[in-house]
Amino acid sequence: MKQYRRIVFVSRSDMCRAPMAAAIYHRLDSTGEIEAVSRGLVVLFPEPINSKAALVLENHETPCTKAVSEKFSAVDAGPETLILTMTEDQKKRLAEDYGITEHVFTLKEFAGESGDIQEPFGGGTLGAYQDCYSELVRLVKKTLFTLTA
Numbered sequence: 001m002k003q004y005r006r007i008v009f010v011s012r013s014d015m016c017r018a019p020m021a022a023a024i025y026h027r028l029d030s031t032g033e034i035e036a037v038s039r040g041l042v043v044l045f046p047e048p049i050n051s052k053a054a055l056v057l058e059n060h061e062t063p064c065t066k067a068v069s070e071k072f073s074a075v076d077a078g079p080e081t082l083i084l085t086m087t088e089d090q091k092k093r094l095a096e097d098y099g100i101t102e103h104v105f106t107l108k109e110f111a112g113e114s115g116d117i118q119e120p121f122g123g124g125t126l127g128a129y130q131d132c133y134s135e136l137v138r139l140v141k142k143t144l145f146t147l148t149a
Helices: 017-028 051-059 088-098 126-148
Strands: 006-011 035-040 081-085 104-106
Touching (some): 006 088, 017 035, 017 051, 017 126, 051 126, 081 088, 088 104
Parallel strands (some): 006 035, 006 081
16 A cells, blocks of 8 residues: 555535545554545635534533635645545546545545545534544545555
8 A cells, every 4th residue: 555644635615525525534543654634626715614513522521623615726736645436527627637546535535435525514404524434434444445455
């Protein structure tokens, strides 16, 4: 397995799934050798993490230090950076808009699964955010196992 120094979790707006995944990664990674951050593909201006996503993280004692959303930039990619998107469309967009194809996977793909991680959206129930959190925990655990195997 290639040695990475950084993981960039990418979602649409960087207000829910990607910051949740980065926070989960930080909580589960005991070594701290790999930096994990989150970015969004559609960030018009910085906004705080979704309040329901923040509440679910807090309920699971998973600190989220992400203050506001940040737009993905080509400088976020590099030879020692693993980029994990939430959907196949986001992975395709990185290739189309930024020409980035190396070290880019969907989170499920990297974990040996297929499909997209569905966004619970702002009006979703707290249960939908909890379900998203549970799915992300499972996938981030598999990602950590793959990186340390």
